[in-house]
Amino acid sequence: MQPRVGHINFLNCQPLTYSLLKCGYHRGISLVMGVPSVLNKAMEQGQLHVSPMSSFAFGQMSSSLMMLPNLGIVADGIVQSIILVSKRPIDALDGKKILLTAQSATSHCLLKIIMRKAYKCIPQYEVRPLDPQCILNEDETADLFIGDDALYINHNRQERMYYYDLGNEWKKMTGLPMVYAVWAATRAFAEAFPEALREVYSRLRGGFDHGNAFKKEAADMVVGKKKFSRQQLMDYFDVIKYDVHEKQLTALNTFYTLAHEYEFLETIPAVTIADIG
């Protein structure tokens, strides 16, 4: 049985992409590439056994999932790739329309929490596929992007627009890092195939460790193919972390607690971490 394993095809996972596609870490697993919202849905529908998931989506479905230990997409402050671009200052967005990228789940909830708690604003939100080449082109006041699109927008700022990095906003508000995504296995898979889960985990954790040790090579794989310089990629690879220890779990719990307080989550999710042995 080849486990079906999701993979986020954003630069935030490039060290793992490098290990999977160039160094043999994919052997024995069937990789399914996608943006976070698509992988979240595939996990919900049982089409994948293991996948990175938006932290928010994991929280919504936690009863049927197990979190893999010490694996997440994390930044302590500025993240560069969760960006709100706005025609007005962030504290002047009450009642205004904000378009949210359809690729995400965590950033939607994160923005709503920040608007409520830090800026006392309740904008109107609409989820849409967004094009980073034509920002703010309808009647909306602000757009929220994630991933490579957000990284592009962050490096190609236009005059007379306001830019907000939500990792920075979260850090100012809570003093904590932000856990954007975690890796999860379906409970059914974890219980029925513990050996296979162990093998997949060692590919993922080992793949990140290997990719982090070869960041230059991981960057070389995409230089010239994406609209970022080598230096921009190397800087970004230093910002994104993949370790989830006590501090990151506390930060995740703070995110879930606030999401529950503002009624974006029905309960504060109970997190079960898979025993990898």
Ligand SMILES: C=C(O[C@@H]1C=C(C(=O)O)C=C[C@H]1O)C(=O)O
């Ligand atoms: C830092 C990022 O983390 C991500 C944001 C996610 C979300 O908002 O749901 C999900 C997975 C990650 O790709 C990013 O995409 O820029």
